[in-house]
Amino acid sequence: xxxxxxxxxxxxxxxxxxxxxxxxxxxxxxxxxxxxxxxxxxxxxxxxxxxxxxxxxxxxxxxxxxxxxxxxxxxxxxxxxxxxxxxxxxxxxxxxxxxxxxxxxxxxxxxxxxxxxxxxxxxxxxxxxxxxxxxxxxxxxxxxxxxxxxxxxxxxxxxxxxxxxxxxxxxxxxxxxxxxxxxxxxxxxxxxxxxxxxxxxxxxxxxxxxxxxxxxxxxxxxxxxxxxxxxxxxxxxxxxxxxxxxxxxxxxxxxxxxxxxxxxxxxxxxxxxxxxxxxxxxxxxxxxxxx
Numbered sequence: 001x002x003x004x005x006x007x008x009x010x011x012x013x014x015x016x017x018x019x020x021x022x023x024x025x026x027x028x029x030x031x032x033x034x035x036x037x038x039x040x041x042x043x044x045x046x047x048x049x050x051x052x053x054x055x056x057x058x059x060x061x062x063x064x065x066x067x068x069x070x071x072x073x074x075x076x077x078x079x080x081x082x083x084x085x086x087x088x089x090x091x092x093x094x095x096x097x098x099x100x101x102x103x104x105x106x107x108x109x110x111x112x113x114x115x116x117x118x119x120x121x122x123x124x125x126x127x128x129x130x131x132x133x134x135x136x137x138x139x140x141x142x143x144x145x146x147x148x149x150x151x152x153x154x155x156x157x158x159x160x161x162x163x164x165x166x167x168x169x170x171x172x173x174x175x176x177x178x179x180x181x182x183x184x185x186x187x188x189x190x191x192x193x194x195x196x197x198x199x200x201x202x203x204x205x206x207x208x209x210x211x212x213x214x215x216x217x218x219x220x221x222x223x224x225x226x227x228x229x230x231x232x233x234x235x236x237x238x239x240x241x242x243x244x245x246x247x248x249x250x251x252x253x254x255x256x257x258x259x260x261x262x263x264x265x266x267x268x269x270x271x272x273x274x275x276x277x278x279x280x281x282x283x284x285x286x287x288x289x290x291x
Contacts, residue, residue, distance in 0.1 A: 039226040074153050074216070075172060075179065082164065082178040084118035087126065092249035101248055103255035105201050107285030112208035114163040116250045117156070118176075120284065123246035124211070124239040125154050127173045139174065143238035146231035151219035152239060153276070155212040155269050157186040159204070160285075168268070181270070186210075189268055195259040203257075208285040210257070213239055214271055215279045236280040243282045253288070257281045 128142050141150055154171040156178065158164050167183035190204035203210070213236045220228030240256050247254035260281060266273040 035226070035229075039230055041227065073150075073172065073174060074170065080180045081172070081175070082114075082169070082180060084121070084176050084178060085115040087119040087122035088115055089119060089123070089246060090249055094245070097245045097248045101245060103244075104248075104253035104287070105199070105255050105283075106288045107201060107206040107208070107253050108288045110286040111160040111162040112252060112284060112286055114161055116247075116252060117158075117161055117164070117209060117284070119250060120243045120246045120252075120254075121154065121156075121171050121211070122173075122176075124243040125150075125152060125171065125173050126176075141173065143235065143242060145235055146220060146228070147223050149219050149223065149231075150235075151216050151228070151232045152235055152279075153214045153216055154239070155181070155214060157190060157210045157212065157268075158208075159186050159190070159210075160208045193260050193265050193268055194257070195261065197259055200257070200259065203283055206285060207283050208252075209283075211243060211282045211284065212265060212269060212278050213280040213282075214266075214269060214276055216276045218275050233279055240280055240282055243284075247282075247284055251287055252284055253286065254282055254284050257283050 123142060126142050128140050139150075140148065145151070154173075156169045156171065157167075158169060159166055164178075165183050166185050166187075168181040168186065169178040170181055172179055187204045190207075190210060194200075194203045194210075201207075215229075215232040215236070217229055217232055220231050222228075224231060244254050244256065258280065260278065262278055263273055265278040265281075266276075269278060271277055
């Protein structure tokens with residue numbers, strides 16, 4: 001608690017106002033509340049190392065730290081890759097897609113095309129400015145990122161994508177490629193990863209692919225400390241919205257999904273669940289016949 005901050009307001013403790021049923025309100029030491037307080041910006045208390053990193057942000061040629069900030073990403077050159085086609089958004093306007101945006105949970109039997117998958121990935125986390133000295137922010141993506149640190153890794157569990165063998169892939173936005181993590185029938189894996197809810201379709205048997213967004217929290221926290229975790233979640237929201245809008249423009253069905261078993265997904269993606277962990281997902285598929 002930062003009681004010395006003049007902007008600090010004591011948390012409300014009124015059960016009726018908060019809407020918690022009798023006997024079910026969080027304890028006074030609720031971890032979510034404690035984290036929210038601990039990750040607030042407080043005047044006069046800068047995050048550790050922020051001044052050092054800010055100086056690097058202004059010079060992307062400042063040696064290894066600057067290069068790391070400019071081009072974060074996970075890559076294993078020993079793994080095979082799939083080259084992605086160029087993104088193609090079609091004729092739909094942004095205004096139309098915002099007006100028509102809906103979470104569409106019904107999927108058709110057709111596979112989604114590799115180009116459509118490439119397009120939504122590029123919209124979500126693709127590189128806008130190429131890595132060259134003339135670019136103001138080399139490696140900048142199609143979404144904003146706190147500190148230009150890009151702390152997300154994008155994985156694709158592909159079930160029914162035309163031209164792509166079923167399996168798990170990682171998106172490399174700098175090279176426009178999918179890194180092949182492994183080939184497998186992901187239907188059985190997804191059945192163990194996604195929470196079965198009445199409001200959702202049978203995702204493992206009907207989707208084209210599930211895009212999992214994983215936070216590499218250390219990429220943000222080394223500059224922003226606890227607040228960096230907030231920035232990772234905010235960034236995942238930016239990516240998710242771009243994916244959903246571009247999927248709508250392509251005539252795909254798509255919906256955001258937070259209903260997954262975190263530890264199981266982390267194991268599936270090969271993450272340790274602490275320094276890197278899944279934070280969000282979007283389910284994609286072809287539109288039902290007749291739509």
